[in-house]
Amino acid sequence: MFSFPVELRYEGRARFLSPLLPSSRGFAPSSLPAFFNPASKLSRDLAVLFLKAYFEDGKITLCEPLAGTGVRSIRIILETGLVDYALANDISKNAYELIKVNAKLNNVEDKLEASNLDANELLASRGRGKPRFNYVDVDPAGSPARFMENGFRGCGRNSILGATATDLSALTGSKPLSCLRKYDSHPVKTPFLKEVAIRVLAGFMVRTAARIGLAAEPVFAFLKDYYTRVFVKVSPGIDRAKKILKQIGWICYCPRCLALYTYRVNDVPVSSCTRCLSPLLSAGPLWLGKLFSEEIVRKMLEHAYGGLDIYREAASLLEYMLNEDTSLIGYYPVNTISSILKVNPVKPRIIVDKLRDRGYRASLTHLDYSAFKTDAPPEIIKDVFLSLSSM
Ligand SMILES: C[S@@+](CC[C@H](N)C(=O)[O-])C[C@H]1O[C@@H](n2cnc3c(N)ncnc32)[C@H](O)[C@@H]1O
Numbered sequence: 001m002f003s004f005p006v007e008l009r010y011e012g013r014a015r016f017l018s019p020l021l022p023s024s025r026g027f028a029p030s031s032l033p034a035f036f037n038p039a040s041k042l043s044r045d046l047a048v049l050f051l052k053a054y055f056e057d058g059k060i061t062l063c064e065p066l067a068g069t070g071v072r073s074i075r076i077i078l079e080t081g082l083v084d085y086a087l088a089n090d091i092s093k094n095a096y097e098l099i100k101v102n103a104k105l106n107n108v109e110d111k112l113e114a115s116n117l118d119a120n121e122l123l124a125s126r127g128r129g130k131p132r133f134n135y136v137d138v139d140p141a142g143s144p145a146r147f148m149e150n151g152f153r154g155c156g157r158n159s160i161l162g163a164t165a166t167d168l169s170a171l172t173g174s175k176p177l178s179c180l181r182k183y184d185s186h187p188v189k190t191p192f193l194k195e196v197a198i199r200v201l202a203g204f205m206v207r208t209a210a211r212i213g214l215a216a217e218p219v220f221a222f223l224k225d226y227y228t229r230v231f232v233k234v235s236p237g238i239d240r241a242k243k244i245l246k247q248i249g250w251i252c253y254c255p256r257c258l259a260l261y262t263y264r265v266n267d268v269p270v271s272s273c274t275r276c277l278s279p280l281l282s283a284g285p286l287w288l289g290k291l292f293s294e295e296i297v298r299k300m301l302e303h304a305y306g307g308l309d310i311y312r313e314a315a316s317l318l319e320y321m322l323n324e325d326t327s328l329i330g331y332y333p334v335n336t337i338s339s340i341l342k343v344n345p346v347k348p349r350i351i352v353d354k355l356r357d358r359g360y361r362a363s364l365t366h367l368d369y370s371a372f373k374t375d376a377p378p379e380i381i382k383d384v385f386l387s388l389s390s391m
């Protein structure tokens with residue numbers, strides 16, 4: 001039936017055919033006859049949990065323009081119970097054939113349609129007599145940038161667009177020109193580079209939506225291993241779009257004294273450190289608003305605990321996120337501070353408690369388990385480290 005060897009796999013409630021995966025670890029999923037990456041299971045788990053938490057009992061339509069085997073759409077249908085209609089598309093003929101067979105294998109042919117188009121062609125044609133979707137999941141290998149504007153064109157009123165980026169070298173500042181080319185943003189290498197990555201992607205999504213008169217507001221975002229994902233709520237309206245754009249800005253970092261500054265589009269830019277007068281490194285434009293709310297994370301966790309055993313990995317990440325304050329910008333890995341001060345590293349949890357004891361805001365972050373976030377100035381952070389190391 002297929003011109004390449006396939007195997008039956010199980011993930012969540014789905015059973016599906018994928019190309020036969022090489023037994024060697026570290027194979028490139030994009031070199032397979034059709035794309036499948038078992039390591040992206042957590043990304044699929046979190047998409048399921050997010051949609052359950054966000055849409056609750058409503059009925060939705062979804063579009064997965066870059067679907068590979070179709071496992072993501074099938075899992076969303078089977079595990080959320082929310083989907084009336086799903087369109088899973090892939091430009092690869094092999095992937096398209098797999099999606100059709102996998103829909104049958106899971107008895108969801110009545111809900112899942114397969115198509116074999118270029119993602120941009122598919123998405124750009126929506127709205128002209130063809131209904132838009134409540135959820136669009138843009139999940140490419142690499143950057144989602146070239147699908148973003150049409151991704152938003154595929155979004156209906158009050159919908160969600162979720163996008164993955166795996167090009168972390170561009171987003172974290174290792175390849176600044178690639179970031180400028182794809183995301184119109186300039187990242188810099190800082191100790192909190194993963195947060196720069198997630199905020200550059202979120203900011204790019206907000207700005208791309210605004211360009212076509214849509215307001216996109218980040219409602220859930222995370223970064224794990226080799227990829228980051230941002231989910232935005234999409235609603236029409238130029239005024240609303242402009243209001244959200246006020247949360248676009250720059251993060252400035254002082255490499256000498258570690259101070260952090262931010263300024264937004266309407267603020268006066270900051271260029272040198274008010275503490276030590278050193279020139280600052282600036283990353284942006286990027287999103288400076290919240291990346292997720294405690295409410296959405298709590299709801300996702302409830303679904304994770306009340307659901308399948310396989311959500312355990314998602315639950316442990318969500319537990320971490322539950323106490324993360326994403327209105328605090330940036331983070332400090334404990335090793336960065338301890339090597340500057342030439343003292344032994346201290347557990348981030350202890351630093352967070354001590355900073356709170358002194359009246360500052362502080363939290364852990366899922367972006368780096370060895371780091372903490374805070375609004376305390378560098379001299380207070382250093383003082384806390386020194387007092388702990390002398391104990
Ligand atoms: C990362 S994979 C998708 C994985 C899938 N979403 C999942 O969760 O398993 C990206 C897919 O996009 C497809 N693709 C690449 N360029 C495309 C394009 N221009 N239009 C449609 N599909 C495309 C590839 O064939 C590949 O199957």
Ligand SMILES: [Zn+2]
Binds near residue numbers: 257258
């Ligand atoms: Zn400084």
